[in-house]
Amino acid sequence: MTGGGSILVRARSDADDRLLEADEPLATLQLRCGGQIPGSIAVPELLALARKSRHYGLRLARAIQAQDGEELITAWVEVQPAEDGSGGCRIAIANWQTSLLRAEDIAAHAERRAIIDRHLAELTVRLDARQRILVVESSAPELADLAARMQAGRGRYWTDFVEIAGSAHRQPLHWRLLDGAFLQLPGSDRNWRASLIPLGWPDAGSAGFELNLVAEEPPPEASAPARSAQRPAAAIGREVAPVLRQPIARIIANAETIRTRLAGPLADEYSDYAADIASAGQHLLALLDDLSDLEVVEADDFSTSPDKIDLADVAQRAAGILGVRAQERNIRVDLPDSDESVPAIGEFRRVLQILLNLLGNAIRYAPEDSQVWVRAEQMDGRARIVVADQGKGLSEEDQAVIFNKFERLGRSGDGGSGLGLYISRRLARAMRGELSVESAPGQGARFILELPTEG
Numbered sequence: 001m002t003g004g005g006s007i008l009v010r011a012r013s014d015a016d017d018r019l020l021e022a023d024e025p026l027a028t029l030q031l032r033c034g035g036q037i038p039g040s041i042a043v044p045e046l047l048a049l050a051r052k053s054r055h056y057g058l059r060l061a062r063a064i065q066a067q068d069g070e071e072l073i074t075a076w077v078e079v080q081p082a083e084d085g086s087g088g089c090r091i092a093i094a095n096w097q098t099s100l101l102r103a104e105d106i107a108a109h110a111e112r113r114a115i116i117d118r119h120l121a122e123l124t125v126r127l128d129a130r131q132r133i134l135v136v137e138s139s140a141p142e143l144a145d146l147a148a149r150m151q152a153g154r155g156r157y158w159t160d161f162v163e164i165a166g167s168a169h170r171q172p173l174h175w176r177l178l179d180g181a182f183l184q185l186p187g188s189d190r191n192w193r194a195s196l197i198p199l200g201w202p203d204a205g206s207a208g209f210e211l212n213l214v215a216e217e218p219p220p221e222a223s224a225p226a227r228s229a230q231r232p233a234a235a236i237g238r239e240v241a242p243v244l245r246q247p248i249a250r251i252i253a254n255a256e257t258i259r260t261r262l263a264g265p266l267a268d269e270y271s272d273y274a275a276d277i278a279s280a281g282q283h284l285l286a287l288l289d290d291l292s293d294l295e296v297v298e299a300d301d302f303s304t305s306p307d308k309i310d311l312a313d314v315a316q317r318a319a320g321i322l323g324v325r326a327q328e329r330n331i332r333v334d335l336p337d338s339d340e341s342v343p344a345i346g347e348f349r350r351v352l353q354i355l356l357n358l359l360g361n362a363i364r365y366a367p368e369d370s371q372v373w374v375r376a377e378q379m380d381g382r383a384r385i386v387v388a389d390q391g392k393g394l395s396e397e398d399q400a401v402i403f404n405k406f407e408r409l410g411r412s413g414d415g416g417s418g419l420g421l422y423i424s425r426r427l428a429r430a431m432r433g434e435l436s437v438e439s440a441p442g443q444g445a446r447f448i449l450e451l452p453t454e455g
Contacts, residue, residue: 008096009075013050015087017041024352025321026093029066029073032289034180034193040215044116046077050089053079073098098321117195121212123147123185125158128208131175133158142188143213158211161186162194175209177247183213190215248288252281293353294405294419297426304347304430311344311351311385311451312336312376318355319374326363326372333359334373342376344383344451346431351451354427354435355385357420358447362389366444382433383453388446394439402437 011022019030020038027037035042041050045064053060059080066073076095082088118124122140125133133154138147150161163184179196195212258266258274266274296302319326319333326333336342344351362372366389373388394402401407403425406418421435428435432452439445 009091009093011091011093012082013041013054013088013091014038015054017047017050017054020088022091024317024349025096026091027349028352033066040120046079046091047116049077049079050091053089054081054087057081096320098324114195114197117197117212117214118210120214121195122215123213125150125211125213126208127158127211131157131159131178131209131211134208140188140215143185145187146185162192179247185213248281248284252278252285255281291419293423297423297430302430304350304427306345306347306431309344309346309348309351311342311383311449312340314348314351314355315374315376315385318352318359321356322359322363325360329363329366330369331363331366332371333363334371336374336376340376342378342383342385344453346433346451350427350431351449354424354449355387357424358387358449361420362387362391362445362447365389366391378453381453382450384451385449386446387449388444390444393441393443394437394445395441399437399439403435 009023009026011026012020014020017040018038019035019041022030022037026043030037030039030042033042041047043064043066045066049060049062049064052058059078061076061078064075064077066075074095074097075093078092078094079089082090123136123138123143123146125137126135128134133150133156135154136147136151138144146161150158153161159178164178164181175196175198178194181194183192183194185192193214195214197210197212199207199209255274255278259271259278261271315336316338319335323333359372359374366372370390372390373386375386375388377384377386403421405422407422425435428449428451434448434450436448436450437445438448
């Protein structure tokens with residue numbers, strides 16, 4: 001690989017530009033962007049590069065940007081056609097870096113996503129300002145009947161002709177709640193996503209909308225209606241969360257634009273109000289992620305995919321992802337040596353999720369200008385990783401309840417949901433491991449993740 005430094009991530013796509021497999025952290029980014037594995041590549045710039053490489057049969061490389069609603073990711077990507085004749089591509093990514101997302105980053109990402117959706121759309125509808133049908137175009141044979149019925153129904157709401165996953169609502173429904181919604185279309189066995197692009201200013205006398213329907217890979221489990229019947233909570237993780245994520249991200253972007261006075265001069269108190277709005281939006285996004293994870297780990301059929309991993313390496317990666325956050329609070333993270341290795345058995349993605357939670361908590365609650373230690377070791381035939389901070393510590397009573405669901409130990413205003421440690425312990429136990437805490441008031445806290453060393 002040239003120009004990008006050491007390779008951090010490898011992935012593979014097929015002839016339909018579906019991501020078949022991916023290392024972390026690309027796998028997590030794919031899911032946070034609303035995709036699946038396997039599923040259509042959900043990172044717009046990566047999708048465009050893979051499609052171009054496959055189409056021209058060339059090895060391509062360039063820097064890309066992506067965002068997941070909270071962080072901006074930059075990376076060097078190299079894509080080349082697979083040599084096995086599958087028609088797909090091999091993907092290698094290096095120099096993966098994250099930083100806090102700015103308002104202008106969100107706006108640029110939305111514009112890029114709109115371009116990609118226009119290109120992928122198999123049915124496009126021009127709507128008036130009230131989302132009523134004006135003109136319909138379709139390139140998919142399976143949607144020919146639907147397109148004809150929609151065209152014959154000009155003047156009616158477009159939602160009269162589709163089924164919105166997880167929602168029984170019909171018009172009027174605000175366009176921001178429909179943008180990104182998952183749909184079922186008559187005559188098609190595939191899942192679809194609605195992409196609504198405002199033409200003009202939608203909230204102040206819009207010229208209308210462009211509706212693009214983009215095919216999505218069906219989830220690996222049952223269809224959305226079946227999942228809702230089996231587990232009512234699925235409406236949060238699978239259906240409500242994707243619908244809410246994009247409008248919340250836009251609220252954050254607009255609030256940040258106001259806070260930073262990019263739209264013009266503003267009194268200090270109103271800038272402070274905008275900062276509160278942006279902070280509340282970030283809290284909502286984090287809560288949606290936690291509720292989605294909660295749905296997964298509490299499912300009767302939940303299981304992990306354990307493999308051979310290196311706990312020291314996972315710790316290094318978690319610290320890299322949270323490096324900006326630690327620097328903002330001037331907290332030094334003391335990590336295992338780069339050549340240290342502690343083999344374990346666990347699912348890489350889930351172990352990384354646990355360590356991001358533990359390390360993120362330590363950075364959030366430890367005093368500024370302090371230190372956080374991360375140690376990886378083997379003890380009594382088990383692999384262990386310890387995250388220790390210099391915080392105020394926990395009493396025995398707090399230690400007894402800290403892993404309970406929605407337990408926040410009386411904290412308020414810190415953006416936490418009280419689900420992170422509960423979910424982390426469920427994940428650890430699903431991998432035949434354990435998550436525990438050792439602490440005393442005034443002596444900081446030591447969170448210990450244990451995993452087996454043999455399958």
